[in-house]
Amino acid sequence: TANAMWGGRFAFGPDAVMEAINASIGFDQRLAAQDIAGSRAHAAMLAAVGILSDRDAEAIREGLLAVMSEIEGGTFRFSTALEDIHMNVESRLGELIGEPAKRLHTARSRNDQVAVDFRLWVRDQCDAAEGALVALQRALLGQAERGADWVMPGFTHLQSAQPVTWGHHMMAYVEMLGRDRGRFADARRRMNESPLGAAALAGTSFPIDRERTARELGFDRPMANSLDAVSDRDFALEFLSAASLCAMHLSRLAEELVIWSTAQFRFVRLSDRFSTGSSIMPQKRNPDAAELVRAKTGRVFGASVALLTIMKGLPLAYSKDMQEDKEQVFDAADSLMLALAATTGMMEDLQPDPERMRAAAGAGFATATDLADWLVRAKGMPFREAHHVTGALVALAETKGVDLSDLSLGEMREVHDGITDDVFAVLGVDNSVRSRTSFGGTAPERVREQVARWREMLG
Numbered sequence: 507t508a509n510a511m512w513g514g515r516f517a518f519g520p521d522a523v524m525e526a527i528n529a530s531i532g533f534d535q536r537l538a539a540q541d542i543a544g545s546r547a548h549a550a551m552l553a554a555v556g557i558l559s560d561r562d563a564e565a566i567r568e569g570l571l572a573v574m575s576e577i578e579g580g581t582f583r584f585s586t587a588l589e590d591i592h593m594n595v596e597s598r599l600g601e602l603i604g605e606p607a608k609r610l611h612t613a614r615s616r617n618d619q620v621a622v623d624f625r626l627w628v629r630d631q632c633d634a635a636e637g638a639l640v641a642l643q644r645a646l647l648g649q650a651e652r653g654a655d656w657v658m659p660g661f662t663h664l665q666s667a668q669p670v671t672w673g674h675h676m677m678a679y680v681e682m683l684g685r686d687r688g689r690f691a692d693a694r695r696r697m698n699e700s701p702l703g704a705a706a707l708a709g710t711s712f713p714i715d716r717e718r719t720a721r722e723l724g725f726d727r728p729m730a731n732s733l734d735a736v737s738d739r740d741f742a743l744e745f746l747s748a749a750s751l752c753a754m755h756l757s758r759l760a761e762e763l764v765i766w767s768t769a770q771f772r773f774v775r776l777s778d779r780f781s782t783g784s785s786i787m788p789q790k791r792n793p794d795a796a797e798l799v800r801a802k803t804g805r806v807f808g809a810s811v812a813l814l815t816i817m818k819g820l821p822l823a824y825s826k827d828m829q830e831d832k833e834q835v836f837d838a839a840d841s842l843m844l845a846l847a848a849t850t851g852m853m854e855d856l857q858p859d860p861e862r863m864r865a866a867a868g869a870g871f872a873t874a875t876d877l878a879d880w881l882v883r884a885k886g887m888p889f890r891e892a893h894h895v896t897g898a899l900v901a902l903a904e905t906k907g908v909d910l911s912d913l914s915l916g917e918m919r920e921v922h923d924g925i926t927d928d929v930f931a932v933l934g935v936d937n938s939v940r941s942r943t944s945f946g947g948t949a950p951e952r953v954r955e956q957v958a959r960w961r962e963m964l965g
């Protein structure tokens with residue numbers, strides 16, 4: 507039989523394959539609350555401008571509340587034949603209240619309906635991401651506060667570079683996540699305009715009040731162009747871009763957790779709550795959560811590329827291609843939220859090993875730069891020459907198989923006779939980090955200032 511919603515000109519119903527490729531109810535039922543909120547705002551507006559009678563609007567309002575409670579209670583029967591959430595809700599509304607339900611779709615199309623539903627959903631996700639990012643920042647701040655002066659190796663190329671503090675390393679992620687929050691907030695601000703009332707594509711001849719529905723749904727204003735309103739998904743892409751950058755950041759921290767928890771590093775221990783064992787190797791504590799955070803990034807990037815590809819080259823205005831936007835965004839949002847929650851859990855529980863980190867901090871001649879800087883500061887040597895002298899000292903230590911601080915003053919003076927025995931003070935890792943007091947540097951006092959600044963900002 508022909509479709510009840512648009513079957514007027516059809517003699518036959520759709521082929522089973524047509525129904526299968528066309529239906530979105532399997533996933534867009536997640537938009538139920540947004541769909542009902544949009545319909546309520548639309549119906550109230552239609553009544554306010556005199557397109558609907560108050561009685562009909564009231565019947566619609568109550569009917570929509572009843573539909574919502576059926577959906578929330580799990581008793582609603584979603585139908586694939588009814589394609590999507592919009593027609594499922596409207597059809598059930600008709601069963602419940604009869605004739606007034608048929609008046610709801612006046613001055614509206616599924617094109618502006620889905621655009622408004624999806625915007626509302628993505629807007630909520632921006633807020634959820636913001637909340638989850640703050641929670642993770644707090645966990646990192648806790649780590650930074652405890653270990654503001656714990657010395658650890660700092661790396662470039664994953665080769666020992668210069669000693670840094672644990673607190674400084676944690677605060678680096680706090681900064682990154684702060685920018686992630688800014689991106690979600692920016693995206694939210696830009697997406698917060700209402701497409702409702704754009705109708706199919708051209709607007710409508712009914713005297714609707716778009717300002718009113720926009721306000722009712724928490725939007726700042728109605729979108730100014732009806733073609734744009736129903737045909738762009740840049741707001742979803744901005745969410746996916748912000749999510750991609752955030753997931754990229756999480757993957758780096760996750761990778762560090764994987765490295766740091768190896769038997770070779772043992773800088774940190776993940777809690778039992780966030781580790782897994784092996785079914786064959788009894789000694790194993792595997793960082794599965796960190797690995798999965800690292801891997802979820804692939805889904806988020808994938809969604810971003812998929813939706814860009816779906817949108818690329820689409821002529822204005824709506825095309826059914828755009829129905830493919832939702833699964834990508836749902837999956838990316840779910841993956842990101844799970845990754846944020848797992849990372850927060852891992853960081854809250856994480857047990858760093860300050861002794862192990864400190865012992866590793868001096869390895870690989872990590873204070874060589876301090877030695878070169880000392881030659882400049884104490885001996886007035888030009889930096890390039892100091893670099894050369896220090897390089898020779900490192901080579902000497904390396905041949906002897908010892909650290910820089912294990913060379914005797916005599917051995918050092920053979921390389922450069924200006925060296926005096928106060929050199930040994932700069933070869934210690936604690937002195938090294940304490941000396942790096944430039945703004946944004948790793949010195950514990952600088953780190954504590956940043957922790958205090960962020961505590962203040964997070965409230």
Ligand code: ARG
Pocket residue numbers: 530534589590616617620824826828829830
């Ligand atoms: N399920 C559709 C989507 O997600 C709703 C809009 C359908 N509009 C249309 N003209 N077929 O995009």
